[in-house]
Amino acid sequence: MKHFAALYNAIDASTATSSKVAALVDYFAHAAPADAAWSVAFLLGRRPKRLVKSADLRVWAAEAAQVPDWLFEESYAQTGDLAEAITLLVPEQTAQETSHDIAWWVEERLLPLSRMEPALQRQLLRDSWHTLVGTQRFVFNKLLTGAFRVGVSDGLVVRALAQVSGLTAETIAHRLMGQWEPTAPWYTQLVGTQTTDADWSRPYPFFLAYPLEQPPESLGATSDWQVEWKWDGIRCQLVRRRGRTFLWSRGEELLAGRFPEVEASAEWLPDGTVLDGELLAWRDELPLPFSELQKRINRKTVGKKLLAEVPCRLLVYDCLEHNGHDVRSEPMTSRRAHAEALVTPLPGGATIGLSPVVHADQWDTVAAARDKARETRSEGLMLKRRSSPYGVGRKVGDWYKWKVNPLTVDAVLVYAQAGHGRRAGLYTDYTFAIWDGEALVPFAKAYSGLTDVEILQVDRFIRANTVEKFGPVRTVKPELVFELAFEGIQQSTRHKSGIAVRFPRISRWRQDKPVREADSLETVRALLHA
16 A cells, blocks of 8 residues: 555646656556556556445544544534545554555455444454555545545556556557456556457547637638537447447447447447447437437336337547558548448447538538537537547547537526535535515526635625524525526426426626516426426
């Protein structure tokens, strides 16, 4: 644990990319394969599932710290981080410092917790807290609570591993895709120069678009760009190899069995095919709301009733592998031609189709198409340079997303709760309401959009105007109005207002607007029907 904690400190102490990569290279160059494997997993955001109930963890930490529960809870509320609260409150016993590194602590201490009775969990955790010191104990607690994060991107980890192994960053990124277990043999294979057939089901790293923040005219001639609809579904890759089909989400989850109608259509595709596209709930030549697709996302098996109620379709954007050859380095126009050659011959009724190209000869026409995006139930447009290769991750210059302007509603702040991490101790989690006759009905929650100065001002208002407290939640006087922006709206039986919105955030503080002029449920329903 000592070496991994030292790496954590080195990354946390610097904002320079070169320093972070150097620390990673030094660590991976000397780490044992098992330690390196777990380190890669944690640095890439893969965490163990919850190992201990949070309530038990807080009680046992208070006991170990010899403080009353209320004092521990107050400390936790101030830090906004359970791992940090435990690390600060539980006394250290430096004489027992361990020499075991990260793999031992994960495999011998953390993972066994999920199979233990509470009494054994309590004893193991107390022994661990009394053995580890400083950053080592903080990192252990972060892993224990599932909250481990450190300021290094996936791209920097890939760069470091490429330097250590002598392989290209593209090769490392590809090998890290899909499902894998962090073991010593896996890590040896990851950085090894020998190719293997073990990962024939593996997808490619996804290429991502940047938001368009400049006028589209600045991109040059429209003839240099392919314009497509930006769909609101599940970005995925369809991999067809060795007579089998694999659907991978952008989150690197294998969607086996969840979309059998798409897998059935994929059987018509030749081996050595990888397509990039969007999974959508689809009926009558239009996508259904994302909430319909959600009904199928977490189902391991799908019954006939759900298949009939929520039919799905894969709209293909791109071709990444053709006849068993990686074609990502070919220009967009060539890859689109491969996709058309593969998808167009599919038989009628197939649930795989091409995402249509929006034909436009000038930017005014493109802008007009964007304005009509909601009529096609899309989020806006994608602009892809025709000469662009299929890259890795998010790069500026080749792919842009130009989303429609969000919907907005003026709503009243009615509840607040303290934030976590950097915002611990400040009220930054807000619930907003709209008018239903003479009553305010909770409508949406939002956590982002205010400046640091505005957060402090709102925090002071909340503390001075609290009406009631319910645990960590405060009811506040309904006097502040904010404009909320969101991407989509739909009916919902789970919400008191009968409305649910997607990705709500604060777009501005309406200090010019009195509370009675906030929007009504009737106004919001009009948005829904529109």
